[in-house]
Amino acid sequence: MANTPDYSWPPMEARKVIGQSPKRLDGPAKASGRARYxxxxxxxxxxxxxxxxxxxxxxxxxxxxxxxxxxxxxxxxxxxxxxxxxxxxxxxxxxxxxxxxxxxxxxxxxxxxxxxxxxxxHLVKEEDVAQAGARAKAAGEILKGDPAAAFQQAAVVSEGHYGIPVITHCCLEPxxxxxxxxxxxxxxxxxxxxxxxxxxxxxxxxxxxxxxxxxxxxxxxxxxxxxxxxxxxxxxxxxxxxxxxxxxxxxxLDRATEQRIAGNRPSAYADIKIGGGKDGTITAWESHSWATGGFTGGGSPPLPYILDDSNHPIPNKRLVHTAISTNTGPFRAWRAPNNQQAAYLTCSAVEDFAAKAGLDPLGVFKLNLQYAPKVRQDLYGYQFDKAAELSEWKKLWKLRGQSAGPVKRGLGLGFSAWGGGGHTSQCNVTLHADGSVQVDIGTQDLGTGTRTIITQVAAETLGLPMAAIKLTIGSNDLPPDNASGGSTTVGGVSASTRKAAVNALAKLFDAAAPALGATADQLEAANGQIRVKGSPSKSLTWTAACKKIGAAGKIAETGINDQRNPSRELISSGTGGVQVADVSVDIETGIVKINRYVAVQDCGLIINPRLAESQVYGAVIMGISTALFERRFMDAATGAMLNADMEFYKLAGIGDIGEIKVYMDIRPENDKRGVIGLGEPPAIAICAAVGNAVANAIGVRVPHIPMTPDHVLDALEGRNA
Amino acid sequence: MQAFEYSNPASLKEATALLAASWGEADVLAGGTDLISLMKDSLHTPKRVVNIKSIHELGGIVRTAAGLRIGATVTMDELARNAEVRAGYPALADAAAGIPSPQIRHMGTVGGDLCQRPRCWYYRQGFGLLAMKEGKSLVTGGENQYHAIFGGGPAYFVSASSLGPALIALEAKVRLLSAKGARVIPAIEFFVTPQDESTREIALRPDEILTEILVLAAATHSATYEVRQKEALDWPLAAASVAIKMKGPVVGSARIVLGHVAPTPWEATAAGEWLAGKNITVETAEAAGKAAVEGAQPLSHNTYKVTLAKTAVKRALLAAAKVRA
Missing domain, CATH: 3.90.1170.50 (Aldehyde oxidase/xanthine dehydrogenase, a/b hammerhead)
Structure with missing residues (x-):
């Protein structure tokens, strides 16, 4: 077998296009309305x-x-x-x-x-598990260690009730x-x-x-x-x-039908008890959770979130979950399915535990990273510190309820984990004898910037400007790609595009080598030239090199990323993020405003920092909307969804968002892990961070998301029985 | 949307002649911000739609000896920006400016604000104005987060009008015209609580057009404070308009009217009376707020609105008296 080409990414410092931040290629078409959906x-x-x-x-x-x-x-x-x-x-x-x-x-x-x-x-409501009757089905119990004994021995025990409602996707295009x-x-x-x-x-x-x-x-x-x-x-x-x-x-679908049947995020409710030491080390966890995702019951969020590595979990735990079947539209994946729920339930309970112990939750979260996967403990440690620095945690954080005046300020934490490995993808790169470059891939751009990053990878690999690449996506006549879900697209398409472009370039080197008096393996593509490595004066322009393509008139090569055997030199999976919400709560109206939101996020090698940041901004905006406004109102008597509209199904406007600080964790140790998906992870922790910030501000836990005036005032005025 | 006849009269005489003696025959179209959605949802199925935007005499804000005459087709944006309104009637200007949708401010009219139908989600989904099912209110046993805390039924929706509370506080009148003639009634009588499905929540008759609002010459300090969760495109959860006539350094008389807490704007008479003879301070404003919500009857999910109403009164009073909290 011939030598396997070296597909690996150029070193960080040698990259010309990757790592730069060109604007998204379809931005003007979308902003001007020329883009046709x-x-x-x-x-x-x-x-x-x-x-x-x-x-x-x-x-x-x-x-x-x-x-x-x-x-x-x-x-x-x-x-x-x-x-x-x-x-x-x-x-x-x-x-x-x-x-x-x-x-x-x-x-x-x-x-x-x-x-x-x-x-x-019918049954359409699930907030109260006791009302579900036969529609509630036991969905598993996990027991480890001796939780009853551990709670008895624990110096600090906290208990709380938490809930995160069903929300709908609200795609603007139904x-x-x-x-x-x-x-x-x-x-x-x-x-x-x-x-x-x-x-x-x-x-x-x-x-x-x-x-x-x-x-x-x-x-x-x-x-x-x-x-x-x-x-x-x-x-x-x-x-x-x-x-x-x-x-x-x-x-x-019309808007009402879209809201009713075209997907939703399952709810999750839980009573959670945490026990541990005075220093904040958790030793026992007990949770009774329930959820609905429609008629089939719905998801079971992984609890405790992140702090549950199979080799070194919290030593004593008991988890009981109940799935409730309701006569409501079926759930679908919602930007990191099960993870917002798990993050909200877990981070809220840990924050309550820290408050009960009289400790700073930042320290308590970090201390309990001992239960997180070993490979990510250092990453989270770094990210907690970075998020604390950017949110001025040391200066602004106070013990619960210490904020004076009718408008209370508070800070809260949340964290996240996600996979994001690349899906199976095939890319074809065609180099034409006239020098033009065609890249074909049957993927789709969800608004994440997929067009732009494919073009960047091709341009980087071929030593060309992005404008020299003609990219076609969005048709089943093209080489097969895969579903854009699970944050798998960037890994899939960047690997397949890189490999196809390397393969095509190898053929071009073969064609151009004789004219340069060199062998193919001595050549490189850079600055719009094919040239001899170490002798840049021995070169052909890209166009001149392509004229050497033989009778076929073009070079057409394929690159494949196989999800079952992914291109490990290019991509991997596993990301982490830490977020801090800084909120003000008007205790006379229950209105919560976001002062500042800090998101620290890693995703391996970042092809386009601007687009990566945009992904995080978008996720945080969407997450703040869910944390402050979104919920599905079902009517018990009629079984109707009462807010199947854009009027009382409230979505955040830009004035509701506050300042967002995004910090992409770009470090050599993350870069060397290759490309990892980012669509979902930054959307996970927002309800958790906002809910914790509200509790920190007002001194009591508001159990149920969203943080609306009714929920906040009910908590403040003791109506949560 | 059901097909309908569209008429575009140039005069009030023509317009009133096109209206009918019973509801359901004809609807008046001005800004259309509410009527169009009512028609799309088949809640209103008029046989005829009478556009009144071409009727010149329905526009304009004019100062008269008695006060201000505000035409029915004046937009909320015109009202909010009008220098006389801003100077003399801040409660009204605040209420119009507070409507958190540029589209509704620019298209929606003063008359439309008073005549719009309730936003109650049971009503909007076709369960009726009183939302009764098998003799029971869907609202009291259902999702009543945005519903009434005053009035005690049988209607539990809240009046959607942004201007109503301010107009009542300012003792304004509305003029209603039919082919048979005009009548002028106090703003507070314009809003009524329907007792059955066949009546409306306003005193306007099917053959009448609301032509103008008459606000007395300004002799008051006034303000409106709205509690609304979102910065834009959101309905208020509660609001209060206050108008105060001073007697030297103390309150001579005060009118306090709550919005979005009852099927009509809700005047807190006792709270207004209690303020007479007092200075407006943070303490008296807070006490007036408490007095204003006395007798509230919150439903299963809207006790929080009692706090919101109390806060709105306090903040409106402090704004009217220009006292910093």
Whole structure:
């Protein structure tokens, strides 16, 4: 076998494009409105699809009469999704869909469909586990050591109740797609986090060969983990198109339906007891937790978060978890699934334990890093100190409730862990004889900057400016990539692009070597030239070198990252972050304002520090929104989601965010670990840090996120019974 | 949205002739910030929509011998920026300026603010103005975080009007015109608590247009304080408007009106009376706040609003008297 090429990244100091901070390539198109999202597309003869959804949380469909709708002029197709006999388990479930020549006609037609339901009993609330009855299912118990004895011996024992509610993803572009099914071919323009696998999944649902399904998506207006599959609406949209003689149909969920059925983050509630020594060392943990993620029950957050290495965990612990099935829309991954919940429950309980012991939680968190994975203990130690420095912890932090006046200031901590290893990805790099460079990869840019970092990697490797790279993504005609989930994209595409570009360059060296009187292995690409290492005067311009490409007219090479056997010289996984919230709480109104938010985050080798910082800013903004405002209100009597809108489902505006200080932990020891994903980790710890800061400010724990006036004043005025 | 006839009269005479004797026939369109969403949600399904924005005489803020005449189609932004309003009626200017949506401030009108429907999520989701199911209130047993703490039912929504409390505190009047003639009523009588599904939360009749607001000549210190969690695009959780007539160094008379705590703006008469003869200090303002929420009947999830209302009164009084807390 020939020598395996050296794919490893250039040393930090030798990088020309990687490590620089060019602005995102699609920024101007998005900011100016030129970028066309799938929901913006308006192909010729477009029809408009609209759903009829179920108003009940639990019901059986008795009959569906579409005859009146079918007679309305302009209606081209009516499709029944939930025929008579279907048992519906949450409000917003799709019952039927209509395609028509205008959206208004489609809505009128939906209004003309007559559905009779047998309404069945429902459960939509889970805050009180005692009310769940038979819908609560024991979901595991873990016992280690002797917690009862350990609590007896503990010098300090704290107990608390904590809760983090169901929230919805609120993608600004709702779920949906435009589809044209004509003859044996299906063209799909979805809003998806997985362009590569969309065709296979949709084809299977439609019984159409994947080879006949063409998928294209240039831009997506938010996914956050909720847009991995074509969903039922992909299939319904295709059937509406087919029934409408092959005209394209646009079917996107309206806002209320989006909020009700297109994904949510499961809740988590827990009663937690911590015991330990006067110095703050935790020796015992007991938690009774419960959660819902909809009808199937939902996730179980890993407790205690991070402080639970299998080789050296907290010695005594008992964990009991209950899953509650509710008649509410199904959960989906929400930017680090299970981790916000685990971070909130754990960090809140540790902060309460520190307060009970009369200790600074910074010291208590650091002391208990002995229970964190060995490989990351030093990293967290460094990050706690850095976050303390940037938040002026030593100067500003006071014991609980020591802040004077009606507006109280407080500081709080949270921390996070995430994987972020690269997914399976294939990239093709083509060098044309005219010098132009084509990079093709079937990935998608979720707004994270994927286009920009692929281009940076190709430009770095080929010794070219970024403008010389023609990148194409977002189609299933391209080499296969994978779902953008789990913060796996940057690792996947940077590794595959690096390898494809190195492979292509090796072929170009072969072609150019004779003209330079050298062997291929003596050549390097730099500054737009192919030149002899150590003799920079012996060089060809890039264009001149490409003219040496033989009769084929181009060099086309592939690079692959295989998730099962990842490119360890380029990427790895495992990140950590520490965050500090600095808040002010008006105790006469319960309003919490963020003064400053500090986020210290590592993610290995950083290809573009500006975009990495942007990811952290975005995550913190989204997290502050969840910490202060977001919750789903379910009505016990009717089973309805009462705030399935953008009015009472409150999202932070930019004026609510305060100052954000991002510190990317760029150090040689992190850089040498290679590229690691960043999409999720900085979104994990915000509820934890904000909740702890509020408790520190006002002197009492506000058990339930979000930190709204009702929750804060209920805690201050003793209404948490 | 149901199809409707759209009319665009140029005069009040034409406009009033287009209205009907019962609700549901015709709706008046001004800024449209509420009506359009009501129609999209099929809560209002008028057969005719009467646009009044082309009627010139409904615009403008004019000083008269008696005070100010504010036309119904004056936008909230015009009101907030008007020099006379800012100088003489800060409670009104504060209330308009506090509306935390540039879109609503620029499109929404004074008349629309008074005539808008409640934001109650049960009402907006089609469970009715009183939100009754099988003889029981959905609100009292449900999610009532944003609902009334005064009034005692059967309606538990809160009046959405931002200007109502300030207008009542300032003893303003509203003029209502139908084809049969005009009537002028005190602002406090404009707001009513409906007792059943068929009545409205305002005294306007289906064949009337609210044409103008009349505010007395300014002789008061006034202010409005709103408690709202978000900086922008959010509804107030509670608010208070106060108007004080001084008698030398002490309060001669004071009117204190709470907003977003009852199906109508809620006048705290006793608290206002209690202030008479006193200086406004942090202590008296706080005591007035406490007096203002006496008799509150919070629901299962909104006791916190009692604190908010108390705080709003205190802060409005201190702002009106320019006392620093």
């Amino acid at each position: 799938s929901s913006d597309l308006n192909p010729k003869d477009l029809l408009f699809g609209v759903y009829l959804t179920c108003p009940h949380a639990h019901a059986r469909v008795t009959s569906v009469d579409t005859s009146a709708a079918e007679k309305i002029q302009g209606v081209t197709a009516v499709h029944v999704v939930s025929p008579a006999g279907t048992e519906i388990q949450w409000q917003g479930t799709e019952v039927a869909a209509v395609a028509a020549v205008t959206e208004e006609i489609a809505r009128d037609a939906v209004g003309a469909i007559k559905v009779v339901y047998e309404v069945l009993p 779920h949906g797609q435009t589809i044209q099914w004509q003859g044996d071919s299906v063209w799909a323009w979805p809003s998806t986090q997985d362009v590569t696998h969309y065709a296979g999944q949709l084809g299977q649902n439609l019984k159409v060969p994947a080879a006949n399904v063409k998928v294209k998506m240039d831009y997506i207006g938010g996914g956050f983990g909720s847009k991995f599959s074509p969903d039922s609406w992909g299939e319904v949209c295709a059937r509406l198109s087919q029934k409408s003689g092959g005209r394209p149909v646009r079917l996107f």
